[in-house]
Amino acid sequence: MSDDSVTSTPAGDGTAADAAPSGLYGRFAATARRHPDTVALEVGGETYTYRRLESLAGRLARLLLDVRGGAVPRRVGLLASRTVTAYAGYLAVQRLGAVVVPLGPAFPVARTADIAARARLDLVLAQPDQAQAALPVPVVTPLAEGPDDVADRLAPPPRPVAADDVAYVLFTSGSTGTPKGVPVRHRSVEAYLDHVVPRYGLGVGSRLSQTFDLTFDLSVFDLFGAWASGGTVVVPGPHDLLAPARFVAREDITHWFSVPSVVSLAARLRQLAPGSMPRLRWSLFCGEPLTHAQAAAWRAAAPAAVTENLYGPTELTLSCSQFRLDGAAGPEEAGVAVPIGTLYPGLDHLVLDEDGCPAAEGELCVRGVQRFPGYLDPEDNRGRFVRYADGRATVVTDTAPPEPGLYYRTGDRVRVSGAGLVHLGRLDQQVKIQGYRVELGEIEAALRAVPGVRDAVVLALPGTGGQTGLAAACTGDAVDPSVVLTALRSRLPAYMVPASLTVLDALPLNANGKTDRTALRRALDAGSR
Template identity: 55%
Template sequence: MSTPQTAYEWFARSAAAFGHDCVALEVGEERLTYADLRDLAERLAARLVAANGGDAPRRVGLLAGRSVTAYAGYLAILRTGAAVVPLNPEHPRARTADIVKAAGLDLAVADASGAESADPGIPLLVVGAEELDALRAGPPPECSHRESDPDDVAYLIFTSGSTGTPKGVPILHRNLSAYLGHLTTRYDVGPGSRLSQTFDLTFDGSVHDLFVAWASGGTLVVQQRSQLMSPVKTVNAQRLTHWFSVPSLITFASRLGTLRPGSMPTLRWSVFGGEPLHRAAAEEWQAAAPGSTLEVLYGPTELTVSCTAFRLPRDPADWPATPNGTVPIGTCHPSLDLLLLDENGRPADTGELCIRGPQRFPGYLEPANNTGRFVPFEKSGAVRDGGEAGPHDSAAAPPPDRHWYRTGDRATVQDGHLVHLGRTDHQVKIRGHRIELGEIEAMLREQPGVRDAVVLAVPAPDGEPELKAAVSGDDCVPQRLYAGLGDRLPPYMVPSRITVLGQLPLNANGKIDRNALLAELGRGH
């Protein structure tokens, strides 16, 4: 059987194989078989083409939450040959308007929640419960659709830019097919498998959820936002076999006191990504799901969901120890190449992680954002301009496939596996001393009562950076933490202030919001 070349083909192959025999999507009380979901997507695709004046759209926004419309709409957009541009109904209208303008959308599909928040300035096809019922009852669609090409854009996700303007990241069908070709065989997914859907569609972890499930006959089980605050209860109520989320959800379960040994017996696979997974959290989850294999996935949006993986041995006694207490991010997916570059742009065992291969995106939607993000390095030559684009590399031209994408993450090789050391800007210099913030964070998490910790370099009144920390936990006493750090670290690595918070702030994707913490810790001196 040939490998599908487009995202919709991955789903369509399973729809043909499993038809009405397997459930593809479960949202609350609604359950759609593969045949049901395919038929709904086909009918909605016809409506999209009609709403676009009878022409196949090029880019379509998806302004929907965790509803049947959202997932049928995702497939319908792909079926028309258009690129999916996820829009979050909970995001500010101004941000949505900026994305709509930057993406050049032809129209958008919205569910009831999206319609309430919509002000996109483009045609809007609202598909609520009544419209879904009408689509299901209507005659089969007659219009034909444009077939996608592997070099077409499958989805376009906007990430936060350093300038405050969202950056558009287009992922091609061939990028996604390269990813799925490896990941769909990794987790024993098949009929009867029940996979979580913890990520919003604006976060590319959701792409893993959708297509790893749908490529193999599994059931995508959608969690509502309130259910994510009680992971153990949700896993058991929904009888999940596969879990994929950011590590911060382990913290929620731990705070509730529900992460007890053996409390999640249905789980067979537990995968975490989006942030470093700390060893203590991994041990707690492993004990709660003793029949589950734990794995870490790492990768920026630009490299199609993930580019490395590390599978933890079943026995925590066999887990590797790392300098910052995090689980390794492992090794590259088989089709990818990696390179670590030191501060001088030379290969090293520790440095900035750079990746190339078939999962690498073709460059940002706005070509100016490509400048400095790609390394034209070959074994026979050196990096030009310290890793910036060389003289012949125009910002308007797509970076050649042979160029490496600079992730902005620092890593080191330990026992053949990569260990994530933080962002390149998480290594700071304080009074002449070069400091890894992750090392201090690891020491704080080892202190009694500390659940999580973040250390930041904050400008002092004299303009020089100083270290400040924020911690969360049930019994955190700053003076005791200072003493604990003083016993393990030199004075220049001990934060000048440790702030105790009930919960570290999270961004929309469930990651620790370092910008919010920087603003909080920067107030007052």
């Protein structure tokens, strides 16, 4: 797939004032017309109605046009987190029919600059404290709010988009040492919204938690699940995720959505008392395995809420399967993961064994309306799709844009059961850390790039509260672990930096001469006790 083939190209010239908005922004705009005075967003102690948020988005859209002399940008980086710039900025880019590429303010500048270059951004919209970021494209910050009537007159009209235009691009960890760009089409997100909005009864009066950073695709549920239906996005403060029950009760949250590790952290801090969230209606979890123990602790705190476990890689648009919990699991199942259940409408799947034949246990492969159109870098497509015919699947080894009928290989091992699909773990070196998908190979590549390090291995080890942690081992000459870990922090997000680094004379090898990860795991486990 060529880079230009995933660039959003709005249909028409977008100059007609009465052009019908479409895509994600169209859903927001339709809600703003129906419910202009309903609260759309609560963040940083401020309340924004749909009318006010639409005005802010229009103002920012005008700013983006002015910076480029009136030319519509193709792709815009959004360097903002949990500020009104993040949310109005997301809408502004969508209003222009452009592609939004969320960037992490907490990520190392070098990584953000690399993503900006790989995404071929035209410019970056940044919150004020990120204005000086050293990036290879122009960085602009929002203007101060002015009178709404003036802002509305200056705002460019929404530009229509086609269903196959790309709405956003997210970058995930890559095994080759570089992040992988995942473009997601409007068609895919709209199919997703068509399923989740009615399923979870979203509408005016719904108050949705916003626990995910914009670099995490699950944030799209919080934002557009609310804005497509008339709900309110409620952004927690810096410490609210440490005490989610208090946040839910204080803000009268109706729909909670987070990674399961939030449950373990809250329970460890004794911030999840039984009955502490009596008015919560929906509890949704995704991003990493949800154990029955975590589900039981949360359900005791929110006894009136319906709890669902969701699953889905970024390539399949947020989440693609669901499992609703009924009843309590036995004590012997406490540490067992809750099933991921059944797939959404518009999707179908195969479970394939090592020979590419359908099986009761094997790799999950999915195709359908929520499947992405292929990676930003065509090289990343190689081997990630299968073609199924005559009872057998064959791996597609070229880099061409994947045909609609091809199945995406999730890399997740599942088992077919009476409760639907059960997630059994990864087939490769990919793990979930704090809900983020991490390729251990990318961390190993970053370690080997540090002067003095010869070879390196990174392992995922069970940590406290059921969370997964990272430990690394390396070989090299006069390697100081603290210096190496400091170097990693300048290259990788904090969640990808191992908690420990052990320097060895040599890495253990198995009979085939390959690194014996099992022996290394035992050694690192023993050393941590």
